[in-house]
Structure formats: structure tokens, C-alpha cells
Amino acid sequence: MEYKQTVLYVEDNQLNMALMHHIFKKNLPSVRLLKAETAALGLQIARQKLPDLIILDIGLPDLNGYEAMDELKNDESTRPIPVLAISAFAQRSDIERAQKSGFSGYITKPFQVKTLTEAVEKLLAGIA
Template sequence: MLVDRKQTVLYVEDNHLNMALMHHIFKKNLPSVLLLKAETAALGLQIARRTLPDLIILDIGLPDLNGYEAMERLQNDELTRPIPVLAISAFAQRSDIERAQNAGFSGYMTKPFQVKALTEAVEKLLAGID
């Protein structure tokens, strides 16, 4: 699936290794998508409001605000409310996945994630397919 070169994804993650891995995945599998990065939820919220990315990939276990708090702020802002948000977390219990769905996330991936599954999820969300 070809993705419009103008599409942008914001990745909010505090772990440098995960950030480097995501950069590599996008470079190799989604080269036409611009990947923006933020190491804190607060910075991610600022970047999201300023750039209005097509998709946000949000780690749940962030140190300043957890992913649920950040998601609530995204949903309460009329500018960022329409942006789909993909949750990524090491928490893999059914209750964790249900909590994310109830919080309004567009999808949920557990760490470690499969590169193909992540790539497909990003492509679908960027194409507007649930």
C-alpha cells in the first residue's frame, strides 16, 4: 500500500531503544511517512497540537503522564480529537486492551510487537481503515 508523502506520524516514547527501532521500521517499511518523535507526553501533546499528525503512536507507560492521561487530553482538544491514536504497551492482559479500547484508542499493540503487524496497523490507520 502506497502512502501519501505528506502523511505524518508522531511517536511518543521515552525509551531510546524503542525510539530507534521505530525509526528503523519507518525508514525501511514506511519510507514515505514522516516520523516525528517526542520523549515525553507533554512534548508529544505540544507537537500534536502544532503539527496535527495523521496518526499518533502513544506509549502507555510514559513517566510524566501515562498514555491514558495523554489520550484524555488529546480527546478534550478539538484540534487533536480527530487524530487516530495507536497505543503501544508492554501490558498485554485482556483488561489492558479493553481499557485502551474504552479510552478511545484506535488500536493497541503489545511490546514486543511484530514489525509486519505494526506496519499493517499504521497503514490501515493512515488510510482511514479501522
């Protein structure tokens, strides 16, 4: 299969990783999903592969999502890549912090598959 676009998913939870893999395979088959279990690995992959979109968990064990976002925005090569935050932190203050940090969107866990799929499609199409 030839992929049209690439998304990097940075997530430390194996069940969430498996769920996202299934969602992409079923609902976004033309999009290649790269995976990283730590922020450090995610940053390395982002710099090497320059994906079209990054989905970044906020609650990572090494760097949190905000720290990883700072790294992405401070790197000229990764700065233009839209980043979608995904987190169980669902307070209004969490969402506002993510917006101020430069995230292109924020999805709370547990999420609806349709909500996630639509957000990914919009960001990949450049509609944010």
C-alpha cells in the same frame, strides 16, 4: 524526499525510538516520523503539527498514555487524530481499557514489525 503523511511517536525508551525510526525508514518511507520523549512534548507537537496518526506508549514517565489520550480527546484540534496505543501491558484488561479510552488500536511489546506496519497503514488509510 516528500512525505505524504505524518506520524507522531511518543516513547520514552531510546531503543524503542530507534527501532521505530528504522521500521518507518525501511517499511513506511513515505511517512514522516515525528518523535517525542514525554507525553507533554507529544501533546505540544500534536497540537502544533496535527499529525495523521499518533503512536502513544502507555507507560510514559510524566503522564501515562491514558492521561495523554484524555488530553488529546479534550482538545478540538487533536480529537480527530487516530491514536494507536503501544505497550508492554498485554493483559486483556489493558487492551479493553485502551479501547474504552478511545484508542484506535493496541499493539503489545514486543511486537512483530509486520503487525505494526499493517496497523499504521490501515489507520493512515482511514480503515480502522
